[in-house]
Amino acid sequence: MKHRIKRSLMPFGALLPTWLAVVLVYIGAMVWTLRLSFTNSRIFPTDHYVGFAQYEKLLSSSKWMAAAGNLVVFGVLYIAGCLVIGFLLAAALDRQVRFESLFRTIFLYPYAMSFVVTGLIWQWLMNPLLGVQASVQAWGWSGFSFDLLSSRELAIxxxxxxxxxxxxxxxxxxxxxGMRGIDTEQWRAARIDGIPVWRTYVSVVLPQLGPALAAVSTILTMGVIKTYDLVVAITNGGPGTATEVPAKFIMDNLFQRQNLGLATAAAVMLLMSVLIVVAPFRFVSSMRARRKAGVL
Amino acid sequence: MKLASLLLAGVAFAATTGMAAAEDLKAEVFTSWTTGGELKAADAIKQAFEARGGTWETSSVAGFENANAAFQNRMMAGDPPAAKQVVIGMEQREYIDGGLYMPITKVAEAGHWADVMPKAIYDNVTFDGEVYEVPTGIHGESWMFYSMAAFKKAGIEAAPADWDSFFADMDKLKAAGLTPIAWGGQSWQETKVFNMILLSQVGLDGFRKIYIDRDAAAIKSEGVRKTLEIFGKLRGYIDEGAAGRNWNDATAMVIKGTAGVQFMGDWAKGEFSNAGETAGVDYGCALAPASPGMIYIGDAFAFPNLKGAEAAQDLLAEVVMDPKVQVAFSLAKGSIPVRTDVDTSQFDVCTQQAITLMNDGKIVPEHAITLTLEQTGMLTDFVGDFFSNPEADLDDAMESFAEVFE
Incomplete structure (x- = not known):
């Protein structure tokens, strides 16, 4: 009996530091942020509560609304673009091409770079006087235009x-x-049945990639929410405020504008929107898991 | 017993040396100065400070905003440096109201700062009757730099004196195949140009009424509308690579002679002289067209409350205002000494002109000196959005401008 208690205490003890970190650092910081968002704190936290004033200010700020809109546009296109192009690249490499590992390295290489480096590279590439546009025009196609960053509508x-x-x-x-984990027998069966390759990918392979898709989507979504350095490096929110994003709005108000109250209100809003998007998914998947386990 | 007394003696010895160190005139100076000219300027203060027994310790973080964020974190952590490079005026208001800075009124009174500094600048460093900042120099920031070669190529003889002749000259530059205006498409730079035009349209008093008094009638006046019209017209005279361009890249266009003019503060002169160009020969400097005076921004040191550093802080404040240090600093940095009683013979033609304007009181503070940081941010957003949107409506823009001051 005594032995068993000791045994069950051991994992608890091992997990305790992590739990403390989670409760104090994550939850604690969240509660603190929530508290500050109801005050009129400027550079220092104050106890002067102003109710929802900061939220009202936030929602009437055209800059915040533009930032939120940009996050949606960027998020949808970025995730969709990454998934489609990533899947096509994977399918291409999956066809037993020569120098596969070389291509794999080349395609994965950008991910090893920081967003700041990526941002600067693309800022140069999209600069009409230095980058792609200038090169193509120099080759003789004088009407060519690749000048997204100067335009308010296209910069995002x-x-x-x-x-x-x-x-x-x-x-x-x-x-x-994920594709490498798929049984080769299925491929053989598809070939015997005369199913075209693309159809096999879409109808046979893709449905089996569910877990990989879910994992990679989660990673990309988290990247979208905290997008800051990419925008700072490419456009710094410009032209004007056309490419503002929420994380940049928060950082600007936290430091440059010394407006802790508004910055924390924006952070809470961002957290809320994440919860609204994520919660239904979590709910559905946990329901599904329970059903599978036979609880429901 | 013997060992114990020996230990005791050791402790006592350590305590006395510790105290000696505390009385040391050591100051950690926190700045964003990292370029050649800036370091040389800081060195002028350092030399004088160390000649009078101080020990100078440099803490530099490149980039104004980065430096401010790092400083903010250190203040929050209760580990401030002895001195911080700041912008005079409202920038530090929150810290001063929070009682985190040490006033240097006694040093200011002993040095008769009120008598040797222009009143406007003395007021910028005084908060509720106490002096908190010691200015190192001010920058004139309503200049129009132009390439002599480009002007010659386009057949322009002299810098335009009003906006009508300015646009006529820009058309000539365009016709000569040059970029008329070297434009830095970052909102903070655009705001400086907006201010230059505003000063030319509403005058010195109107400018003060808007940015210092926040007078509602002045903010909605016809001069502001005219400013927006002229400002919007500039969109037709910039090149397609302007978006996001750094100010020094824009200066390089004027140096190379591929662009005609650049609107910028006097720090751009450093780029010209690094390229071996001389004011009045290779490039010209004039105030923006139709300017009745000059807009300024100023650097200063402020002194966070720090136990044991008071003596070093007082000494540093005294050294910065020393006439010789003021001149040496400004010569290196391209700024203007804040003392009206110094020898100005070594400065170039542009600075001489600026000094005359300052001594005549024809200077007005930039918005960053008189507005809160939040208002400054809103103004920058407003100007950037207006300029980047060719379809911007003037009436809407007038309203957005007024919202900045609410």
């Missing part, structure tokens, strides 16, 4: 392109790993 797509360039390699690697 420039950011998407840079993001996809970086993120697609990761998707490729994870998909490729």
């Amino acid at each position: 797509y420039g950011v998407v392109i840079a993001g996809v360039w970086q993120g697609a390699g990761l998707v490729m690697v994870m998909m490729l790993a």
Whole structure:
């Protein structure tokens, strides 16, 4: 009996530091942020509560609304772009091409770079006087235009392109790993039945990549929410405030504008929107798991 | 017994040396100065400070915003440096109201700062009757630098004196196949150009009414509308690579003669002189067209409360205002000494002109000196959005401008 208690205490003891870190650092910081978002704190935290004033200010701020809108546009296009291109790259490599490992390295390489480096590279590539546009025009196609970053409407797509360039390699690697796990018998059966290759990928392979897809989507989504350095490096939110994103809005208000109250309110809003998006998914998947286990 | 007394003696010895170290005139100076000219300027203060027995310790973080963020973290952690390079005026208001800075009023009174500094600048470093900052120099930031070669190629004889002739000259530059305006497409640079035009349209008093008094009538005046019109017209005279361009890259266009003019602060002169160009020969400097005076921004040191560092802080404040240090610093940095009683013979033509304007009181503070950091941010957003949107409506823009001051 005594022995058994001792035994069950051991994993608890081992996990205790992690639990403390989670409770104090994560939850604690969240509660602290929530508290500050109801105060009129400027540079220092104060106890002067102002109710929802900071939230009202936030929602009436055209800059915040633009930032939120940009996050949606960027998020959808970035994740979709990474998944599609990553899957195509994986499928191409899956066809037993020569120099596969070389290509794999090349395609994954951008992911090893920091967002700041990616941002600077693409800023140069998209600069109309230095980059792709200037080169193609110098080759003789004088009407060629690749000038996304100067335009208020198009600049966000420039950011998407840079993001996809970086993120697609990761998707490729994870998909490729998933494809390699698929039984080769299925391929043989498909060939005997005369099913075209693309159809096999879409109807047979893709459905079996569910776990890999879920994992990679989660990673990409987290990347979207905290997008800051990519935007700072490519456009710094410009032209004007056309490519502002929530994380940059928060950082600006935290430091440059010394407005702790508004910054924390924006952080809480961001957390809420993440919960609204993630919660239904979690709910559905946990229901499914229970059903499988026969509880329901 | 013997061992114990020996130990005791050791402790006592350590304590006395510790105290001696505390009385040391050591100051950790926190700045964002990292370029050649800036370091040389800081060195002028360091030399004088160490000649009077101080020990100078440099803490530099490149980039204004990065330096401020790092400083903010150190203040929060209760580990401030002895001195911090700041912008005069409202930038440090929150820290001063929070009682985190040490006033240096006694040093200011002993040195008769009020008598040797222009009143406007003395007011910028005084908060509720106490002096908190010691200015190292001010920068004139409403300059139009132009390439002599480009002007010659386009057949322009002199810097335009008003906006109509300015646009006529820009058309000539365009016709000559040059980029008329070397434009830095970052909101903070655009805001400086906006301010230059505003000063030319509303005058010195109007400018003060808007940015210091936040007078509602002045903010909605016809001058502001005219400013927006002229400012918007500039969109037609910039090149397609302007978005996000750094100010020094824009200066390089004027140096190479591929662009005609650049609107920028006097720090751009450092780029010209590094390229071996001389003011008045290779490039010209003039105030922005139709300017009745000059807009300024100023650097200063402020002194966080730090036990044991008071003597070093007082000494540093005294050294910075020393006439010789003021001149040496500004010569290296390209700024203007804040003392009206120094020898100005060594400065170039542009600075001489700026000094005359300062002594005549024809200077107005930049928005960053008189507005809160949040308002400054809103103004920058407003200007950047207006300029980047060719379809921007003037009435809407007038309203957005007024919102900055609410």
